[in-house]
Amino acid sequence: MALRFEVLGRFNRARAAQLTLPHFVSQTPLFMPVGTQGTIKGLTNDQLEEIGCQIILGNTYHLALRPTSELIDELGGLHKFMNWPRALLTDSGGFQMVSLLHLADITEKGVTFQSPVDGKPMLLTPEESIQIQNRIGADIIMALDDVVRTTITGPRIEEAMYRTLRWIDRCIAAHKRPNEQNLFGIIQGGLDPVLRDICVRGLVERNLPGYAIGGLAGGEDKDSFWRVVAQCTAALPEDKPRYVMGVGYPLDIVVCSALGADMYDCVYPTRTARFGTALVPEGVLKLKHRAMATDTRPIDPSCNCMVCKKYSRAYIHCLVTKDAMGSQLLSYHNLFYMMKQ
Amino acid sequence: MALRFEVLGRFNRARAAQLTLPHFVSQTPLFMPVGTQGTIKGLTNDQLEEIGCQIILGNTYHLALRPTSELIDELGGLHKFMNWPRALLTDSGGFQMVSLLHLADITEKGVTFQSPVDGKPMLLTPEESIQIQNRIGADIIMALDDVVRTTITGPRIEEAMYRTLRWIDRCIAAHKRPNEQNLFGIIQGGLDPVLRDICVRGLVERNLPGYAIGGLAGGEDKDSFWRVVAQCTAALPEDKPRYVMGVGYPLDIVVCSALGADMYDCVYPTRTARFGTALVPEGVLKLKHRAMATDTRPIDPSCNCMVCKKYSRAYIHCLVTKDAMGSQLLSYHNLFYMMKQ
Numbered sequence: 197m198a199l200r201f202e203v204l205g206r207f208n209r210a211r212a213a214q215l216t217l218p219h220f221v222s223q224t225p226l227f228m229p230v231g232t233q234g235t236i237k238g239l240t241n242d243q244l245e246e247i248g249c250q251i252i253l254g255n256t257y258h259l260a261l262r263p264t265s266e267l268i269d270e271l272g273g274l275h276k277f278m279n280w281p282r283a284l285l286t287d288s289g290g291f292q293m294v295s296l297l298h299l300a301d302i303t304e305k306g307v308t309f310q311s312p313v314d315g316k317p318m319l320l321t322p323e324e325s326i327q328i329q330n331r332i333g334a335d336i337i338m339a340l341d342d343v344v345r346t347t348i349t350g351p352r353i354e355e356a357m358y359r360t361l362r363w364i365d366r367c368i369a370a371h372k373r374p375n376e377q378n379l380f381g382i383i384q385g386g387l388d389p390v391l392r393d394i395c396v397r398g399l400v401e402r403n404l405p406g407y408a409i410g411g412l413a414g415g416e417d418k419d420s421f422w423r424v425v426a427q428c429t430a431a432l433p434e435d436k437p438r439y440v441m442g443v444g445y446p447l448d449i450v451v452c453s454a455l456g457a458d459m460y461d462c463v464y465p466t467r468t469a470r471f472g473t474a475l476v477p478e479g480v481l482k483l484k485h486r487a488m489a490t491d492t493r494p495i496d497p498s499c500n501c502m503v504c505k506k507y508s509r510a511y512i513h514c515l516v517t518k519d520a521m522g523s524q525l526l527s528y529h530n531l532f533y534m535m536k537q
Numbered sequence: 538m539a540l541r542f543e544v545l546g547r548f549n550r551a552r553a554a555q556l557t558l559p560h561f562v563s564q565t566p567l568f569m570p571v572g573t574q575g576t577i578k579g580l581t582n583d584q585l586e587e588i589g590c591q592i593i594l595g596n597t598y599h600l601a602l603r604p605t606s607e608l609i610d611e612l613g614g615l616h617k618f619m620n621w622p623r624a625l626l627t628d629s630g631g632f633q634m635v636s637l638l639h640l641a642d643i644t645e646k647g648v649t650f651q652s653p654v655d656g657k658p659m660l661l662t663p664e665e666s667i668q669i670q671n672r673i674g675a676d677i678i679m680a681l682d683d684v685v686r687t688t689i690t691g692p693r694i695e696e697a698m699y700r701t702l703r704w705i706d707r708c709i710a711a712h713k714r715p716n717e718q719n720l721f722g723i724i725q726g727g728l729d730p731v732l733r734d735i736c737v738r739g740l741v742e743r744n745l746p747g748y749a750i751g752g753l754a755g756g757e758d759k760d761s762f763w764r765v766v767a768q769c770t771a772a773l774p775e776d777k778p779r780y781v782m783g784v785g786y787p788l789d790i791v792v793c794s795a796l797g798a799d800m801y802d803c804v805y806p807t808r809t810a811r812f813g814t815a816l817v818p819e820g821v822l823k824l825k826h827r828a829m830a831t832d833t834r835p836i837d838p839s840c841n842c843m844v845c846k847k848y849s850r851a852y853i854h855c856l857v858t859k860d861a862m863g864s865q866l867l868s869y870h871n872l873f874y875m876m877k878q
Binding site: 233234235237238239240241242262263267270271277278279489490492502506507508510511513514515517518519520521524525 | 574575576578579580581582583603604608611612618619620830831833843847848849851852854855856858859860861862865866
């Protein structure tokens with residue numbers, strides 16, 4: 197185990213904690229922006245530190261394709277490659293293969309998919325996912341899981357949950373850097389409380405450095421979503437971080453934190469910025485809207501970020517309707533907004 | 538006149554000077570990056586100040602179309618709109634209309650062109666160009682000139698030069714903010730020494746705050762280019778800034794400065810960055826090249842810019858082959874390189 201997790205305060209089920217990782221001491225609850233390919237699109241690392249970003253998520257699948265995990269390893273690891281001094285987390289790569297690629301197929305061995313390079317069938321096993329992540333060198337690495345959409349029902353949910361439990365042992369066995377990298381297990385089981393319960397217990401038995409609640413934010417209704425989070429956080433140990441995967445709407449983060457979760461990741465704040473949308477206390481502000489053209493106010497008059505201190509809605513409107521620079525300013529503001537949560 | 542120009546040192550014809558403008562005290566020779574629409578694509582103003590950028594060029598044509606000069610005026614001028622505290626220069630808008638638009642036609646009244654908004658014929662007169670630039674509020678504004686390619690010969694060159702001289706008087710008469718904005722005249726006359734001579738004398742008689750050498754960098758051979766610059770700088774007064782328009786290759790800037798020119802502008806360093814090319818002492822470095830993928834050196838080991846201090850060629854290669862962020866880092870480096878000249 198290469199982390200320390202100290203709960204500093206509690207309010208009902210919510211908690212504020214300090215998460216000490218090999219590269220950074222983070223304060224939770226925290227949001228992790230997604231930097232798919234070694235960069236948060238449009239922002240420099242100086243700006244990310246200025247915003248208060250503590251952990252960046254890198255996508256194993258994208259990094260393994262380019263520049264390749266072997267090259268990252270040779271160049272001294274992802275921290276050095278992207279010149280990011282703070283913490284990093286990598287996903288297993290499995291979800292990208294299932295969601296991005298055609299002909300992906302899951303068997304007991306692993307995830308079989310068509311190589312985007314030469315079209316040949318390739319297999320990502322739990323062992324390989326961990327080996328790649330060991331080379332990349334993030335502070336937190338994720339187990340390969342069998343992800344099933346929450347909108348699916350039937351025996352496939354059960355199969356995926358049990359397979360995830362079988363794969364965690366292969367991941368643990370394959371993990372070669374447990375003193376420098378923390379392997380998190382992922383709870384699956386769809387919306388079924390019994391399956392979720394079996395999975396949580398199974399993972400907690402393995403005494404992992406941290407636990408993720410997976411398979412959510414995939415189209416299920418909010419009540420089901422929160423019910424699963426509440427069930428899992430209640431069953432997870434108090435002294436380990438709890439990460440709800442793929443969650444990025446500010447309201448969801450507030451609710452999940454109230455339920456005792458600590459970590460979140462999502463492309464939402466940066467992707468929505470690229471479409472010209474800013475996060476504000478009232479919800480969202482669409483900067484492409486014509487009314488913005490003559491609006492001299494900042495995006496959010498109550499925000500202290502560099503963009504809100506320096507630029508008007510009218511200026512950003514002028515940029516987002518044409519130039520990439522507009523979405524950079526919005527990404528900056530949106531991530532600042534998320535870090536304040 | 539709203540500027541002060543003090544020559545601090547001389548070496549043969551070259552000079553180093555201090556140019557005091559309403560918004561900034563600049564050191565010449567200087568290079569002005571082109572920020573077409575109120576932004577240098579991909580860089581924040583903080584970064585531009587860090588790089589040492591003293592004057593930004595805004596394109597009157599683009600700004601007049603969007604957000605419109607009326608709106609910029611209402612919002613307090615371009616400095617305030619784009620939150621740039623240092624100096625600004627706007628071109629006349631004429632060149633863009635001739636170069637970007639079909640059916641542009643030059644008559645004694647002005648430049649007639651097809652409106653990109655509704656396709657109707659529109660006329661930009663010298664009076665209108667100045668009125669628009671008065672609204673935008675840059676430190677330096679440019680007279681509307683009749684630009685002819687240097688590769689053309691015959692009576693059209695003569696007509697354009699005399700028209701430019703006739704239009705300068707209409708520009709001077711139309712200029713409503715001579716105590717806050719400096720109107721620069723533009724020397725035309727193609728590659729013909731007699732016509733260039735008539736134009737320089739005519740403009741110098743008007744005692745303008747500064748002079749530009751126009752119509753160059755348009756495909757003529759280097760000898761002709763340098764000969765025209767040498768002739769014009771020799772005939773221009775010692776106590777006024779001299780601006781060679783559209784010049785941005787480092788070698789050209791060095792030669793023109795040796796010939797006594799002070800100011801330059803070009804899209805080259807930022808445009809070439811967007812194509813993945815970095816300026817280095819040896820010439821250029823193409824970051825998209827495969828050999829860069831495993832090159833752990835900085836772009837230019839002798840460069841002190843943030844990008845060369847923080848990132849490897851391998852990292853930037855990984856970004857430029859896919860992500861806009863790569864060209865942002867290159868733009869930063871390239872403009873830093875230009876500012877060092």
